[in-house]
Amino acid sequence: MIKIDKKEDGLYQFILKSENGNTLLKSVPFSTENEIDSALKELKFLKNSNGKLFERRTNTDGKFLIELKNTNGKIIGSSGLYSSEAGMENGILNISNSIDIDIK
Incomplete structure (x- = not known):
């Protein structure tokens, strides 16, 4: 699920969440x-x-x-911290799968 927030300073941010509600990625x-x-x-x-x-x-x-990163190489979002490399790789898989489900 992708949620778009308008912050108090007038800037926008998207947050990608898993199906169970965990935050996978926050945009710049x-x-x-x-x-x-x-x-x-x-x-x-x-x-x-x-x-x-x-x-x-x-x-x-x-x-x-x-x-x-976007296709131009600019960072558009960051994950939270993972304690292991395997956890990070699983996070990449979760992010990819969540994006694929949410954006058709």
């Missing part, structure tokens, strides 16, 4: 509705990207996270 802030709509439309190409739009990262505490 977008200035306009058009910008966030464009980013959401790009998510359709995720399934055909072979995972190339996911950047696997490790923070300074050794935790793993995922950054989702």
